Amino acid sequence: MCTYQTETVAIEGSGKGFPAWFPVTAATVCYDHPQHASAEHTLNLDFLNPARGPSARVAVELSAESARALAEAILASLPAG
Amino acid sequence: MAQVADALTAETIRIAGHGGDQVPAYLAQPLGEGSFGGVVVIHHAPGWDRWSKEVTRRFAASGYLAICPNLHFREGGDAGPDDSAAAVRAAGGVPDKRLVGDVDAAARQLRSLATSNGKVGVIGYCSGGRQAFLAACSLPLDAAVDCYGAGVTGVVPPQAPFRFEPIIGLAPQLSCPLLGLFGAEDRFPSPEHVAELEAELNRLGKTHEFHSYEGAGHAFFCVDRSSYRVEAALDGWARIDEWFGRYLNG
Numbered sequence: 001m002c003t004y005q006t007e008t009v010a011i012e013g014s015g016k017g018f019p020a021w022f023p024v025t026a027a028t029v030c031y032d033h034p035q036h037a038s039a040e041h042t043l044n045l046d047f048l049n050p051a052r053g054p055s056a057r058v059a060v061e062l063s064a065e066s067a068r069a070l071a072e073a074i075l076a077s078l079p080a081g
Numbered sequence: 082m083a084q085v086a087d088a089l090t091a092e093t094i095r096i097a098g099h100g101g102d103q104v105p106a107y108l109a110q111p112l113g114e115g116s117f118g119g120v121v122v123i124h125h126a127p128g129w130d131r132w133s134k135e136v137t138r139r140f141a142a143s144g145y146l147a148i149c150p151n152l153h154f155r156e157g158g159d160a161g162p163d164d165s166a167a168a169v170r171a172a173g174g175v176p177d178k179r180l181v182g183d184v185d186a187a188a189r190q191l192r193s194l195a196t197s198n199g200k201v202g203v204i205g206y207c208s209g210g211r212q213a214f215l216a217a218c219s220l221p222l223d224a225a226v227d228c229y230g231a232g233v234t235g236v237v238p239p240q241a242p243f244r245f246e247p248i249i250g251l252a253p254q255l256s257c258p259l260l261g262l263f264g265a266e267d268r269f270p271s272p273e274h275v276a277e278l279e280a281e282l283n284r285l286g287k288t289h290e291f292h293s294y295e296g297a298g299h300a301f302f303c304v305d306r307s308s309y310r311v312e313a314a315l316d317g318w319a320r321i322d323e324w325f326g327r328y329l330n331g
Binding site: 006008028030032033035036038039040046048050053054055057059 | 173298
């Protein structure tokens, strides 16, 4: 949480937060201290809609191993572009 | 340590921080007659959360006027501390100039209280550790405590782990004695980063005392996180009580 080395990507899609789905327009990615997960560092991925305020956020904190597996699964699932 | 207060009050007030912004600040103070030292608590990167407020009340229970400004409110508004912290992280952190303005306002608020003895110290955790050093080099304070603050020293590598610059160059302006508490297994700050800071304070003849705890990494004071290390935290609190007792009482 204190390195602030964050990658920001413009995205297009939807995310489900509380209380409902909302359009997501940005994603931030960093490997840093987590808020909740039990590890010193995690891959922190946020899907955001800044126009709707900071609570319009779908957040996950993943172990490095989990994050790599997820990234590979995402790439494997996509049609060749 | 000052007298122990069984009765205290705690509330959120507003203070005129950097740029005149009305910054929410959690104020805890012992009840009754007395002349108390003050402590500005700089919250950690996860935000103005329950633990930070518990720490603030702990200082009041130990006989200090204590205040913890919400450094993330400008990005976070009324959002919870985790969402606010994420917004600040995405923005690259709290600007140094803004931090100094907010801590200055918090210190002034403490000194303005009828029960203040006029002395104010600062303590910060995680990103707040660096910010405590920054405040102590920028404002007239009576004592400072840096709890595992990264980014005070070190060289910014090409894959910069920090968007903010090291601030070791401010050390000649350090206005008060500095206590440093670190985890020997922390990487930010690493033992090398801590050694660099201590060497510079030695060179400048600045009053300081550093302790690094084996078996502890970052955030070892946080009782609600897996990083909590009870032995380090208990000894650390004893050092803090002794430090503030020495420099903020009387």
